[in-house]
Amino acid sequence: MSTERVAKVFFAEAIARALGEAMARDPRVVILGQDVGRFGGAYREFAGLHARFGDERVRDMPVAEASMVGVGVGAAAAGLRPLVSITYMDFVMLGLDPLVNYGAKLRYKTGGQLTAPVVVKCTAGAKGQGVAHSQSLESWLAGVAGLKVVAPSTPADAYGLMVAALADGGPVVYVDHKRLFPTAGELADAPAPVPIGRAIVRRPGRDVTIATHSYMCRVADAAADRLAADGISCEIVDLRTLWPLDVATVAASVARTGALVTLEEGQLACGIGSEVAFRVREEVGRMRVVRLGAARAPVSGNPRLEAATLPRPDDVAAAVRRLLDAKADER
Amino acid sequence: MIYALAVPGPIEDVEELRVLQWHGEPGTRFAAGELIVELETHKAVVEVRASGPGVLRAILCPAGDWQAVGRTLALIGDDDAEPLPPPDAAGARFDVAFEVT
Amino acid sequence: MDRRALLASMLAIRAFEEALARHPDAGFQLFSSGEEAVAVGVCAALGPHDQLLSSGRSIGPALARGLDPGVVMAELLGRATGPCKGKGGRGHLAQPAAGFFGAHAVVGGNLTIAAGVALAMRMRRTGGIVACIFGDGACGSGALHETLNIAALWKLPLLLVCDDNGWSISTPREAALAARSPADLAAPFGIRAASVDGMDVIAVRDAATALAAHVRGGAGPAFLACDAERFSTHSTATRETRSREAMEAARARCPIRRLAQSMRDEGELREDALATLERDAADAAASALRFAERSPPTDIDEIRRDVD
Secondary structure, three states: OOOOOEEEEEHHHHHHHHHHHHHHHOOOEEEEEOOOOOOOOOOOOOOOHHHHHHHHHEEEOOOOHHHHHHHHHHHHHOOOEEEEEEOOHHHHHHHHHHHHHHHOOHHHHOOOOOOOOOEEEEEEOOOOOOOOOOOOOHHHHHOOOOOEEEOOOOHHHHHHHHHHHHHOOOOEEEEEEHHHOOOEEEEEOOOOOOOOOOOEEEEOOOOEEEEEOOOHHHHHHHHHHHHHHOOOOEEEEEOOEEEOOOHHHHHHHHHHHOEEEEEEEEEOOOOHHHHHHHHHHHHHOOOEEEEEEEOOOOOOOOHHHHHHHOOOHHHHHHHHHHHHHOOOOOO | OEEEEEOOOOEOOEOEEEEEEEOOOOOOEEOOOOEEEEEEOOOOEEEEEEOOOEEEEEEOOOOOOEEEOOOEEEEEEOOOOOOOOOHHHOOOEOOEEEEEO | OOHHHHHHHHHHHHHHHHHHHHOOOOOOOOOOOOOHHHHHHHHOOOOOOOEEEEOOOOHHHHHHOOOOHHHHHHHHOOEOOOOOOOOOOHHHOOEHHHOEEEEOOOOOOOHHHHHHHHHHHHHOOOOOOEEEEEEHHHOOOHHHHHHHHHHHHHOOOEEEEEEEOOEEOOEEHHHHOOOOOHHHHOHHHOOEEEEEEOOOHHHHHHHHHHHHHHHHOOOOOEEEEEEOOOOOOOOOOOOOOOOHHHHHHHHOOOHHHHHHHHHHHOOOOOOOHHHHHHHHHHHHHHHHHHHHHHOOEOOHHHHHOOOO
């Protein structure tokens, strides 16, 4: 362990590394999407791949997400292992027919004769770009039988979950976030695998469990710093996979802390937090719980409105304080 | 006088930078406009150039290291003789121009 | 494929559907009767390395492609011996090992998929092409536009076949498509197109063969529009909207009678031979039905299998 070589990388570099290694090993891995070729991806997450692997394997597509997803799913069914890049998660909606009606159901509807080992990578999240370029829709997709949904929050997990997604029988929806691309983190030369379906305790704590994913992990961390100053110790569980959900890890944490805050950037109604809270309650019984998420409104590109629509560290800290102040038998 | 070389912040959307390559070593003299160091943000390569003359005295972040925006990367002096203060003590900022490529 | 084989293939589809239609457990079906020549003519242009995709009107394409009628019937009747274990039914019938990549019940839903299959087959050098049969009802969809575009840009080995029976359930094609004919949709993309009488299996076969050769040569995709008639309602769940006269006019174009007449005229078919062939087809359909009826129903535990 002490001799393990580690380098600090940007979030996008971790993705490019995972793809580059997979593409070098397996000629079936191809990339399809907008601006994936010479441009290297909207967030530089495909940098260098077109130069290494050429037009055949790194294919720019027209701005037509229905065909991006459909071609990717069809190609997967016929033996390739495509990664489809959807620059804004908002526009995965255009590809929901091939993804949900065909890809997610292919193994089932053909009785196992065909499968669709495709990764659909979507960049979610609000960053000043307006109501149709800001959404976090992962809870919708987590509800589709036949899909797996993963959401890394660190470069190491961006790498590990991409490796896992590309190796999976699929389809896998890989959700990253605009606000994670400026961040950096450690990635080992020989990283330990990150399995799909396994959450991780990011920050151990005693008083409350915050179950969250993607960029909200950083918001939770900032809130935890503020609360620590007041002697409140937060345990942050990074879900990493939204389906299949690692309920056991969250439940084990809540069994220790007795209080659960679910935190997401998406909508609360039918959100990830609803699923986590209910499933954890089934495991641990009575517990204090509150869900945090976006206000029920579109997310405006106006920066002040955007900031007020989404959970901020102070909102999370206030919610934790209210939760812990509430009498033990109140829910 | 000893100055701190840093990329002044805040820069929208940039938290950390990776040092790519120093174009000099302790003792190198820079004239105005000359390239001192190349840095990388998550989006682009940044060329940091001297706004006025100076001597590179100490590299605090060698190539491959990371540094936050606004934090000291190197110490610059008016000459190469003046003794160096402890790294955190360097006061004034060395004026730089930087270009995003 | 010679004319006798074409005739037998169409007869097999007609008899199969007649047997199915009489069965009490037939359920929700879309029949191909009237449109047999489209499926049979197109399949006559395909070889063992090619793949065929279809819409939810899958019985004709599946049987024309050569799938065993017994297992097709089993799939339609929800039996474990169907190629999809009875889990797909008619709308999702598939047997890729036999060159039938599959049906998909969403109108236009198989088009971009077919483009992806064509891309993979080319990249993996399988040597085959992809044919995708869809109805005129899909011609208004964005999916067709996107498929034409990407297939042309990337010169995909894709033969798009529009089985144009003139109806989107109750909406006639003229009210659903501003273009004068489906084949006109290919022109803006520079895609080679042809329009044929979809009730003339020889014409369909010849046009499909020529376009398939174009596609096989690596020149890019092609588009074949077949003007056809459906002889029953859109589906067993929809009402007929056509007048008796219109139905009679449609049935007068029967592709089976037409080919048989042509063969008789040229001395290739004896007077009573058609009746014999029809009986043989009915026997085969009955045999398929018996196989399906004797097969075990799909195990309820299959609900949880093949999900992930």
